[in-house]
Amino acid sequence: MLTAHSVAISIVSSIIHPPPTALTSQSISSCLPKLIPGSKTRRRTEKARVFTQSPTLAVLSDPHVLLLAETLEDSLQSSSSAPLPPLQKLRDISAQSLLLTPWPSRKDEPFRFTDTSFIKNSHIEPISPSKSRSLASLPVLSDTLLPLNVTILDGYVVDSLSQLSELPDGVFVGGLSSITSEATMKRVSECVPNFQGDLFWLLNGVGAPDIIVIYVPEGCRVESPLHLKYFSLKGSEKDSKTLPISNPRVLVLVEKGGEIGIVEEYTGVDGTDMCYWANSVMEIVIGNGAKVSHSYIQTQSLGAAHIKWTSVRQESTSIYELTEVSTGGKLSRHNLHVQQVGPETVTELSTFHLSIGDQIQDLHSKLVLDHPRGVSRQLHKCIVAHSLGQAVFDGNVQVNRDAQQTDAGQLTRSLLLKPRATVNVKPNLQIIADDVKCSHGAAISDLEDDQLFYFQARGIDIEAARKALIISFAAEVIGRFPNTSVQKKVEGLIRKLLDPTIPSG
Amino acid sequence: MALFTPNLSFNTFTYNSSLFTLPATRRRFIRCPRSLKLRASLAVDSPSTSATGRGGAAELLLEVKDLSAVITESKQPVLKGVNLTVREGEVHAVMGKNGSGKSTFVKVLVGHPDYEITGGSITYKGQDLLEMEPEERAVAGMFMSFQSPVEIPGVSNIDFLNMAYNARRRKLGQPELGPIEFYGYIAPKLELVNMKVDLLNRNVNEGFSGGEKKRNEILQLVVLGADLAILDEIDSGLDVDALRDVAKAVNGLLTPKNSVLMITHYLRLLEFIAPTYIHIMENGRIVKTGDISIAKVLEKEGYKAISGT
Numbered sequence: 090m091l092t093a094h095s096v097a098i099s100i101v102s103s104i105i106h107p108p109p110t111a112l113t114s115q116s117i118s119s120c121l122p123k124l125i126p127g128s129k130t131r132r133r134t135e136k137a138r139v140f141t142q143s144p145t146l147a148v149l150s151d152p153h154v155l156l157l158a159e160t161l162e163d164s165l166q167s168s169s170s171a172p173l174p175p176l177q178k179l180r181d182i183s184a185q186s187l188l189l190t191p192w193p194s195r196k197d198e199p200f201r202f203t204d205t206s207f208i209k210n211s212h213i214e215p216i217s218p219s220k221s222r223s224l225a226s227l228p229v230l231s232d233t234l235l236p237l238n239v240t241i242l243d244g245y246v247v248d249s250l251s252q253l254s255e256l257p258d259g260v261f262v263g264g265l266s267s268i269t270s271e272a273t274m275k276r277v278s279e280c281v282p283n284f285q286g287d288l289f290w291l292l293n294g295v296g297a298p299d300i301i302v303i304y305v306p307e308g309c310r311v312e313s314p315l316h317l318k319y320f321s322l323k324g325s326e327k328d329s330k331t332l333p334i335s336n337p338r339v340l341v342l343v344e345k346g347g348e349i350g351i352v353e354e355y356t357g358v359d360g361t362d363m364c365y366w367a368n369s370v371m372e373i374v375i376g377n378g379a380k381v382s383h384s385y386i387q388t389q390s391l392g393a394a395h396i397k398w399t400s401v402r403q404e405s406t407s408i409y410e411l412t413e414v415s416t417g418g419k420l421s422r423h424n425l426h427v428q429q430v431g432p433e434t435v436t437e438l439s440t441f442h443l444s445i446g447d448q449i450q451d452l453h454s455k456l457v458l459d460h461p462r463g464v465s466r467q468l469h470k471c472i473v474a475h476s477l478g479q480a481v482f483d484g485n486v487q488v489n490r491d492a493q494q495t496d497a498g499q500l501t502r503s504l505l506l507k508p509r510a511t512v513n514v515k516p517n518l519q520i521i522a523d524d525v526k527c528s529h530g531a532a533i534s535d536l537e538d539d540q541l542f543y544f545q546a547r548g549i550d551i552e553a554a555r556k557a558l559i560i561s562f563a564a565e566v567i568g569r570f571p572n573t574s575v576q577k578k579v580e581g582l583i584r585k586l587l588d589p590t591i592p593s594g
Numbered sequence: 595m596a597l598f599t600p601n602l603s604f605n606t607f608t609y610n611s612s613l614f615t616l617p618a619t620r621r622r623f624i625r626c627p628r629s630l631k632l633r634a635s636l637a638v639d640s641p642s643t644s645a646t647g648r649g650g651a652a653e654l655l656l657e658v659k660d661l662s663a664v665i666t667e668s669k670q671p672v673l674k675g676v677n678l679t680v681r682e683g684e685v686h687a688v689m690g691k692n693g694s695g696k697s698t699f700v701k702v703l704v705g706h707p708d709y710e711i712t713g714g715s716i717t718y719k720g721q722d723l724l725e726m727e728p729e730e731r732a733v734a735g736m737f738m739s740f741q742s743p744v745e746i747p748g749v750s751n752i753d754f755l756n757m758a759y760n761a762r763r764r765k766l767g768q769p770e771l772g773p774i775e776f777y778g779y780i781a782p783k784l785e786l787v788n789m790k791v792d793l794l795n796r797n798v799n800e801g802f803s804g805g806e807k808k809r810n811e812i813l814q815l816v817v818l819g820a821d822l823a824i825l826d827e828i829d830s831g832l833d834v835d836a837l838r839d840v841a842k843a844v845n846g847l848l849t850p851k852n853s854v855l856m857i858t859h860y861l862r863l864l865e866f867i868a869p870t871y872i873h874i875m876e877n878g879r880i881v882k883t884g885d886i887s888i889a890k891v892l893e894k895e896g897y898k899a900i901s902g903t
């Protein structure tokens with residue numbers, strides 16, 4: 090996929106050298122600000138025209154994508170000040186690539202099993218920042234699981250609902266515009282973006298209102314985990330074919346020897362089948378010997394689209410641990426990309442997906458090892474407990490030529506609890522280095538009869554036995570959340586979700 | 595059952611630790627008065643049970659008639675007309691060659707889905723056992739310790755025991771015990787079977803040694819109690835001390851009311867837990883029934899000496 094991408098990009102730069110007059114900056118236009126040092130004051134309508142009229146672009150661009158990108162861009166034009174350089178850079182790069190990125194179809198390998206037409210066929214509405222002062226009165230918002238927390242409403246940070254007073258000196262958490270240290274700003278500029286993903290990644294790059302930066306300076310250990318509470322407040326009715334979109338974007342930058350725990354939690358606020366689209370990106374850069382432990386909990390409404398990117402760069406001897414539990418969304422996809430950029434890194438990925446309704450849970454992970462003596466462990470589990478439920482796992486681990494003495498393990502287990510429930514798993518290890526230790530396995534099953542009988546033989550009825558076995562299946566991943574309050578919360582949640590859907594016998 | 599109510603747990607422990615002073619070869623009728631005495635001192639809620647002595651008047655507990663069964667999947671016959679009667683207070687041992695159907699027989703008793711009954715009947719406490727779900731049989735006081743207990747990753751041993759214990763409490767109309775109360779209840783029982791505390795927090799049987807699995811089965815028996823304890827090769831894989839611990843725990847559970855049906859290949863267990871009857875199973879049938887002397891002949895001369903055919 091990466092190769093395909095770079096090819097596409099190189100084509101772009103060679104063909105989009107159109108007559109200077111046809112292009113303006115700052116439009117999705119903005120795609121070309123670097124090519125044209127033109128005026129920044131052109132009107133929207135002209136830009137739009139540029140796109141639809143340029144014959145070259147018309148051939149390469151997907152009009153649907155262009156329209157969407159423009160809608161996003163327009164929604165941001167209203168905000169007064171010009172974006173700060175890192176954000177501008179992100180928007181430019183994203184816009185440029187968007188021109189050549191069509192909406193993915195089932196014919197594209199990464200979307201073979203994941204139908205995104207639900208999003209494509211909806212009317213997408215950008216959400217402007219919530220002005221309501223009475224936000225604090227929403228009980229879910231004031232619920233604090235962890236002492237350090239940031240509330241992100243429909244993609245916008247709400248300072249009044251965030252608690253950051255206990256941050257150690259030198260640690261920064263906030264929007265780009267609040268960064269006061271020049272050095273920090275410089276590092277952020279260097280790191281954004283650390284990667285380039287698919288259409289959804291690019292749309293986020295164009296539509297993100299800000300970059301929320303989490304900066305941990307050299308040698309600094311942040312003791313208590315930082316809770317990022319993402320709420321989707323705005324939603325449309327079921328069947329309204331309208332999806333309000335939010336594009337939260339976070340950069341986590343941990344310098345040499347630093348350490349932090351991040352808990353990302355995504356929830357809807359109203360009702361269980363509100364419709365919206367959360368299109369979120371987190372980029373993580375982990376310096377030498379630094380460590381990030383990342384907890385990710387996704388319990389969006391069952392009417393939502395939730396597309397999430399996590400891209401991680403690991404320098405030498407750094408540690409990245411991800412623990413994920415995803416249960417929400419009508420369409421939920423996590424794209425996880427981990428790139429090793431130095432030797433002796435440790436990467437541990439533990440994920441659990443649950444489909445209890447007519448929904449898709451999708452994990453696309455890619456781990457690229459290019460340096461010696463890396464260790465990676467991946468465990469992916471999923472349960473599909475509904476006959477219209479679906480789970481998708483594409484787990485790619487690349488052990489390249491220089492990644493000698495790599496120790497890579499990958500295991501996936503799926504539990505199908507209803508007839509016609511489906512799972513598509515594609516675990517794949519690509520090993521080019523020769524001196525490596527790699528293992529992988531994939532199993533799809535129902536509950537073990539012998540285990541069920543053991544419960545019954547001790548007087549426990551079959552329903553309770555099934556439930557215990559299902560919970561235990563999930564518990565292996567839940568138990569890996571480093572924080573016990575997070576563990577408890579998630580376990581309670583899973584129990585509650587599974588209760589009414591435990592199939593009878 | 596009364597013995598295993600929680601308010602008695604601490605007594606039960608002291609009682610058991612002093613119990614196993616019997617010479618190994620003592621027969622049941624000698625031991626009986628002792629257990630009666632002990633029971634009388636303990637069973638505060640049901641003194642009447644101590645009045646039931648052994649002898650011909652004991653009630654029927656289990657009656658198996660002409661039982662035949664096949665393997666569900668292949669329809670291959672395994673049991674071919676088993677007859678067995680167990681009365682309250684009796685200890686029965688079933689012996690027989692490998693593959694003769696012993697485990698199948700007891701698994702059928704507890705309702706294992708691998709087997710299908712094709713003929714005969716089983717009556718337990720006057721009820722048609724075959725009409726009962728496996729979990730109903732269990733809460734009705736039937737307990738089988740498995741020859742090879744299954745591992746259950748992800749479920750902690752203590753949670754499992756707690757669930758099982760509460761299922762029984764519910765059946766008895768008693769309040770369930772929360773995790774902390776339950777720990778208080780079982781902690782003393784661990785010593786009874788000489789089991790390490792950390793095995794409680796491990797997943798059920800996962801990574802347990804052979805002996806640890808057997809001790810764990812017996813711990814479950816001690817915690818849950820049983821009117822009919824069915825022990826499938828509880829002695830295999832146990833070291834000498836473990837065998838003694840297990841036998842001691844089982845003897846501690848014996849009352850004039852409850853019964854044991856055990857499968858073994860060795861005389862040694864029978865010297866610890868003295869049987870009232872020994873049955874020899876061959877090719878899916880009980881072909882011979884007698885007393886301890888059968889086991890002694892067997893030990894010396896092998897199955898050819900007592901073959902039913």
Ligand SMILES: Nc1ncnc2c1ncn2[C@@H]1O[C@H](COP(=O)(O)OP(=O)(O)OP(=O)(O)O)[C@@H](O)[C@H]1O
Pocket residue numbers: 665672690691692693694695696697698699708741
């Ligand atoms: N679930 C099953 N599937 C296939 N064959 C089975 C099954 N259960 C029992 N059998 C077969 O039925 C026969 C009796 O088995 P069983 O386990 O009852 O023997 P056993 O008397 O307990 O032997 P052992 O002394 O070795 O424990 C054996 O031939 C066994 O292979």
Ligand SMILES: [Mg+2]
Pocket residue numbers: 696697698741826
């Ligand atoms: Mg057997």
